[in-house]
Amino acid sequence: MSLAIIMPGRNGEGLAERLKALDGGLDIQIWPDIERPEAVEFALCWQPPQGVLGDFPALKVVQSLGAGVDGLTEAIPLGVTLCRTVSPSLKTDMRDYVLLAILAEQRQWDAMAADQAQGHWQPRHYRRGGVVGIMGLGELGQAVAAGLAGLGFQLKGWSRTLKRLPAMETFHGPEQLEDFLADLDYLICLLPLTDQTRGLMDSGFFAKLGKPCYLIQAGRGPQLVEADLRSALDQGLLRGACLDVFDVEPLPPSSPLWQHPRVRITPHCASVTSGKELAKAVYHNYLAMCQGLALDQVVDPEQGY
Template identity: 45%
Template sequence: MTLLFATDFDNPRDWVPALKAEMPELEVRVWPELGNPADIRYALTWNPRPGLLASLPNLRAIFSLGAGVDGILADPTLPPAIPLVRMVDDSLTEGMVEYVVWQVLAWHRQHEPYRAQQRKALWRPLPQKLARERRVGVMGLGELGQACARALAALDFDVAGWSRTRKSVDGVDCGAGPKGFDRFLARSEILVCLLPLTDDTRGILNAANFARLPAGAFVINAARGGHLVEADLLPALRDGHLAGAALDVFADEPLARDHPFWQDPRIAVTPHVASLTHARTAAKSVAANIRRAEAGEPLDNLVDRKRGY
């Protein structure tokens, strides 16, 4: 029983021992060392090279190293009948909650204005809203979005959520579909994007939707770079309709050193670290699903390829 670990991003030195600890009988090969491709039953991957997965004739399941699967689905040669599994792990959820709460609180409690005052040795308290007076909108109510919405509601923020289909989250005003979208945007002083990247959601952070937000809104994108129309962000910041943005994901990564986002003080840039997969915890879910596959049982967290998540 052999698994191929195939990614340019995650360190096999973390993953190989973690997988072996969970399944001592599992042989783990690290791309590009394939050996005999016919031996490989499972692939654990992130943005694999096009054609790699199609070259494995006995592949039984593909496991994503992250919560998103758009990088895998982008492979035009992806075998259509092989089950694709998204990563669901407590470490991913915990990391995303930490990141979103951090960015919401940093803007709500005016971290950057106070840092600017510190550099000038200026002692000047600024007017401050209460959390219950601040409206936060979470766009995308999957596993990560619901967890973030609940965490923000627990801090007493006025939280709304929006998703393709209606969800129910305690303490969160949930809307869905096109009819609920304008209302959701109009009340979101802080907009958090945690949507899956699909044909329907690509470019959803655009000039038209920025204009629907309240004046002075703050945008957080911790989903995928493809959600943001980058050329629309700077004009919205320059004209003052948006007050700032926190971006963890970008259309091209790593972000080019000469990209204007680096130098704009209204934009907080982080290098795709909002929600990291930790091998020491995530290996358990991979091993459990391999055991299900070997026993002929349905796999957990299967991706609906038509929806893209």
């Protein structure tokens, strides 16, 4: 019985060492140096090469390195269980990233940084509170909502199906999207990438906004039509945007988003599972598989999350 690590461009050896520290008897193989594919029953993956999972005839479980599983759902062989990784730090880091983005926009931090570069003393007015809409009410969305709840914000949430959460007005489904968007000051996207959310934020979506708001996109890049975002900014439908994920990553140097005066760009770093927590989550599910117990964070392949 073997555990395979398949994460091109990342430090598979470092993760293997952390797993070995938990259990020195683990049989770990790191792609592309898989010498015994027939022994692999558990695979930890991040952007695996196309078709590689089909090389393991005894494969039972695939676990994503992160909370997202886009790029994996169609690659999973029939009968294999797919899991994702949602660690405590993933939730607190996302909460902090969203709060930082909101407060930086409220306090006009970018404008004051530009003033400093010019040696210009200019006190600026700033916003307080406001209506914050969160798209995606899974574990990350709920963690962000809990973090904002006591800070003077009015909270609204939107999800695929109905969810009732404390201190939040909730909406669900396409038929309630326009009502959700009606009065937002801040719009946060934490949705998973599915067929329904791909391209969701397009020109028609932005036209539904009741007033200019500030977008924080930390879901998945293909959910946002970048050309339509630029148009929405230029038309005044959005005040600005903080973007952590993109349709193409790394974001090409030629992208006009780099130079847009009302766009803040971060390199897909809003929330990252620590190596220690990742190893614990993987080892927990590996043991559960070996013992025939329930796995954590199992993904519904039809829903994509």
